[in-house]
Amino acid sequence: MTASPNSRRTAFCTIDLDKPGKQIGWIMLPHSTHDDAWGVTRIPIAVISNGKGPTVILEGGNHGDEYEGPIAICDLARELDPGTVQGRLILMPANNVHAVVAGTRTSPVDGLNLNRTFPGDALGSITQQISDFVANEIFPCGNAFLDLHSGGSSLDLLPSTVIEPTADSELHRRNLGAAQAFGAPFTVVIGNYGDMRTATATACAAGLTTVGTELGGGGSVRRENLELCRSGIRRVLIHFGLLADDENGLQPPPGSASSLLEIPAPRAFVYATTDGIFEPYHPNGQIVHAGDAAGRIHPIWEPAQEPVTLYYRSDGILYGRRHPGRVRPGNCCLVVASPYTGPF
Numbered sequence: 001m002t003a004s005p006n007s008r009r010t011a012f013c014t015i016d017l018d019k020p021g022k023q024i025g026w027i028m029l030p031h032s033t034h035d036d037a038w039g040v041t042r043i044p045i046a047v048i049s050n051g052k053g054p055t056v057i058l059e060g061g062n063h064g065d066e067y068e069g070p071i072a073i074c075d076l077a078r079e080l081d082p083g084t085v086q087g088r089l090i091l092m093p094a095n096n097v098h099a100v101v102a103g104t105r106t107s108p109v110d111g112l113n114l115n116r117t118f119p120g121d122a123l124g125s126i127t128q129q130i131s132d133f134v135a136n137e138i139f140p141c142g143n144a145f146l147d148l149h150s151g152g153s154s155l156d157l158l159p160s161t162v163i164e165p166t167a168d169s170e171l172h173r174r175n176l177g178a179a180q181a182f183g184a185p186f187t188v189v190i191g192n193y194g195d196m197r198t199a200t201a202t203a204c205a206a207g208l209t210t211v212g213t214e215l216g217g218g219g220s221v222r223r224e225n226l227e228l229c230r231s232g233i234r235r236v237l238i239h240f241g242l243l244a245d246d247e248n249g250l251q252p253p254p255g256s257a258s259s260l261l262e263i264p265a266p267r268a269f270v271y272a273t274t275d276g277i278f279e280p281y282h283p284n285g286q287i288v289h290a291g292d293a294a295g296r297i298h299p300i301w302e303p304a305q306e307p308v309t310l311y312y313r314s315d316g317i318l319y320g321r322r323h324p325g326r327v328r329p330g331n332c333c334l335v336v337a338s339p340y341t342g343p344f
């Protein structure tokens with residue numbers, strides 16, 4: 001790795017990303033704490049490189065309570081023979097490592113959501129330094145970025161690939177091609193309310209072909225979603241020419257082009273309006289319509305009080321539900337995805 005153009009950055013990497021073969025090591029972020037004055041926070045990283053070809057970056061553990069991606073990335077780091085690779089894989093299974101160790105969405109060190117800190121700050125808190133390193137040292141090495149998420153502790157989402165909204169038709173075509181190669185039942189354009197401080201928005205802005213996933217959630221691991229994650233990664237790597245299809249026998253299943261949806265925020269979201277326990281009326285995957293009753297909030301500590309009914313605000317398919325039953329005003333209870341309407 002070349003010296004950082006940002007002389008303020010103190011992080012360093014224990015492996016040479018330009019060396020052929022397989023290496024497993026750490027990004028080391030100096031982290032001076034009460035009980036460890038000259039210690040570091042270690043972000044695991046592996047590189048598997050052979051010959052000429054694209055560089056594909058895989059991220060897991062951006063949120064620490066989403067597990068399918070990190071498991072599949074660690075499998076690749078251990079099992080993939082560099083001789084079967086044409087190009088370079090950069091594998092990062094646990095990027096917000098303090099959150100991963102704690103099993104939480106946000107970092108227990110500084111309370112930040114890594115995926116709202118991009119492109120980071122070399123002089124910021126530990127989470128801001130992680131996004132700075134990923135955005136400014138790792139992304140410039142890559143041609144493509146695969147960001148593996150699930151719904152986490154608070155959401156249960158339909159298994160899907162996710163792409164960023166973009167006005168760049170050529171980037172959209174590349175992102176969509178890679179997303180559909182993954183082979184999930186749905187591909188969803190998600191803009192996070194227009195927030196650009198995410199890993200995928202930053203990778204797109206850097207010109208990388210960029211695909212995310214949402215693979216279930218509830219802070220758990222579902223076998224079928226883990227299988228989809230493992231096989232989907234391989235299909236995307238075959239799509240990029242990094243793995244040979246005949247060797248892995250995992251060509252995209254015929255007719256696997258998934259339905260293209262979008263989340264028309266904010267009307268896609270059904271928010272809690274009061275304190276209580278949310279009773280959803282429908283399972284994920286249900287076709288729903290604006291104005292239909294979506295569920296009720298029960299104030300179970302006030303038995304004389306009537307439950308409060310919530311209503312859908314858009315037409316589409318129920319894409320996600322809040323996982324915990326307990327809700328407070330403003331909590332996202334339901335998410336509706338609708339057919340993608342453009343700009344392409």
Ligand SMILES: [Zn+2]
Pocket residue numbers: 062063066149150151152
């Ligand atoms: Zn996530």
